[in-house]
Amino acid sequence: IMKIAIPVKDENLTFFPNAGHTPKFAVFSMTGSSMFKSFKFEELKTNPRTDIDHEHPEEEHACDHDHDDQEHIEQHNKMGRALTGCNYIVVKTACKNTAKSFTSEGIKLVKYNGESFAADDILKE
Numbered sequence: 001i002m003k004i005a006i007p008v009k010d011e012n013l014t015f016f017p018n019a020g021h022t023p024k025f026a027v028f029s030m031t032g033s034s035m036f037k038s039f040k041f042e043e044l045k046t047n048p049r050t051d052i053d054h055e056h057p058e059e060e061h062a063c064d065h066d067h068d069d070q071e072h073i074e075q076h077n078k079m080g081r082a083l084t085g086c087n088y089i090v091v092k093t094a095c096k097n098t099a100k101s102f103t104s105e106g107i108k109l110v111k112y113n114g115e116s117f118a119a120d121d122i123l124k125e
Contacts, residue, residue: 004087004110005026005089005090006028007091008025009023020049023047079101080103080107083102090122
């Protein structure tokens with residue numbers, strides 16, 4: 001079984017383009033392959049980062065801080081650990097630290113360039 005994480009805004013599973021600043025992650029499991037694949041919603045995980053404003057998430061935020069900031073990097077790494085066990089994460093934008101936090105946990109980033117904001121639809125593309 002393959003597990004796929006999608007950054008979402010809330011329990012309506014609305015896609016959140018900036019993976020590093022998403023309020024939550026929706027985790028789906030995928031079974032089967034090609035035209036026979038099916039997806040099942042498994043759980044909603046809250047982004048464990050404590051250095052971002054969950055009430056007013058910044059969709060356009062770019063990381064422009066000192067990249068040697070251990071504390072900040074740890075905030076990113078928390079996200080990767082929260083999604084341990086997932087095979088993929090769908091992102092539209094992710095800064096270098098965000099990408100690394102996932103890849104270091106063995107999670108591959110899948111770039112999504114479509115227009116849909118429904119997690120279910122994004123999975124099917």
